Amino acid sequence: MIQKILDRHFDSISFIHYNKNKIAEDNIRNTADTVMFLSGVSAFLLFLILLLSGSSYFCFFLIAILFVLVGIHLVQKVFLSNISESFKLSRMYSFFFYGVMILAYSYADIIMNMTSRCVVFPCAIIVITAIYMDTFLATTVYKIVLTIIYCIMDSMIRPHYGVKRDLFVAGVAIIASLFSYFEIVDLAINKGEDRRILERKSTTDLLTGIYNKLSFEEKCNEYLKKRKPGARCILFIFDLDNFKEVNDTFGHQTGDNVLKKFSEILQSYFHPYDIMGRIGGDEFMVLVMGEMPEGFAEKRCRSILHEFKTARINQVSGLTCSIGIVSDNDCASFTELYKKADEALYIAKESGKATFNLHEENEKRNSRTS
The missing domain is CATH 3.30.70.270 (Reverse transcriptase/Diguanylate cyclase domain)
Structure with missing residues (x-):
């Protein structure tokens, strides 16, 4: 198991090193898509709350989230091309963006479910594995840091027994996301290899192996x-x-x-x-x-x-x-x-x-x- 984790770590480093520009562009593009998706989700939730419960506190929270999303969208429009030219910049931006979004929606989940298990944070930890590509070490450390912040926030709001339960679920989600990461890296590497094979076949003479x-x-x-x-x-x-x-x-x-x-x-x-x-x-x-x-x-x-x-x-x-x-x-x-x-x-x-x-x-x- 440890050997497999190490293999995937080195595989991810090699894969990202040789595909930095494309991965940076894909990561930034995914944040833009996430903004649109979350804007739609927030607007829909706001409509349901106004229609069914009229909770002024949560309405205010969702309206704030919508303003934040609109602001992020405008920032992306202005700086998107510059950010996507650098893998390090795209990583910093993506980490900040996903961190704010995950913690914000997790906070709303805690407030709305004071006595039941929170599901937003563990689900988000798994989902981010699929929409953000980075090295195994970077993504794992990032998830652990987010989990620590989440647990601190959770402990300040919820009863003690609820925090322990949420921490357990978050830990399981991190472990599940690691296995998901293995499969995603394998798929990305195989897809890249298949693409290179197709490119080689389309550019070379099949009999001699030199250019057509x-x-x-x-x-x-x-x-x-x-x-x-x-x-x-x-x-x-x-x-x-x-x-x-x-x-x-x-x-x-x-x-x-x-x-x-x-x-x-x-x-x-x-x-x-x-x-x-x-x-x-x-x-x-x-x-x-x-x-x-x-x-x-x-x-x-x-x-x-x-x-x-x-x-x-x-x-x-x-x-x-x-x-x-x-x-x-x-x-x-x-x-x-x-x-x-x-x-x-x-x-x-x-x-x-x-x-x-x-x-x-x-x-x-x-x-x-x-």
Whole structure:
């Protein structure tokens, strides 16, 4: 049991650390929804009391609560965006807001039920677990502090036997909320993991595991827009030679293995932060950003051509590819780079395949063979 609590504590810390912004926004949004809900509840209770009992004291209390809720709503309208930008600010605001609301309604519950068991506070302790996300330690300490304040308030108003009963129920509620917290964290983590899996499936090529065409272009545009004037980049286009013959002769399973192997070769020769994508059936692209040594593109292409040619995939060997390359430090767009690299690829194909061609910055095209 203790190990499970510790596991959930560390799970909650990790989950919140990597999702701080979204959790902060969700917590603040939930306080806004709670304001609207409590306003409706208070207005409804006020209507019932005026209609049935006419209790002036409790009417005054509910009217005060309504004014407080309206004030909080106005504060949220003005400062909501600023608060939600910081997890610490959202925590402070949420703790204060829920603390005031829980204690206020618990006070009303004590006044209205002097001789019977109070239910608002224990219910609120469990409900807050579902609507406010934070680390296990923070939420547990917060609930304990609220319980201490509640018991002090309760002891000043109710008979002694009633306080002991309320304290017992509040303790049970805290324990129940801990188990609820375990399940909520599990659901949140699993939901986040499912979302990441879906995102990965939607952005990557399922066969090779690198970016698909759409995601590759989006990533390239994102990186190219951020680069500083004069920063260098190189775009490679790889086209497997006679790939249709491989599929026709050896079958599509072998063809898929060829594509996987070529993707592995690319990933072994380029860094993880370089952008790699499969943009067509047998076409791949790589965008390299930053400073590169002299002759980087040529050396890299020779190595890739050699390893691909010497690799044996099922019954297939001696495979080759054609490569088009463009180097740029003039802040060209992805569309411009793609066009130049494609022109270089065309020349490589026309030169007999199994070669690479560099589209020079000065528009001179020099065909080189491996």
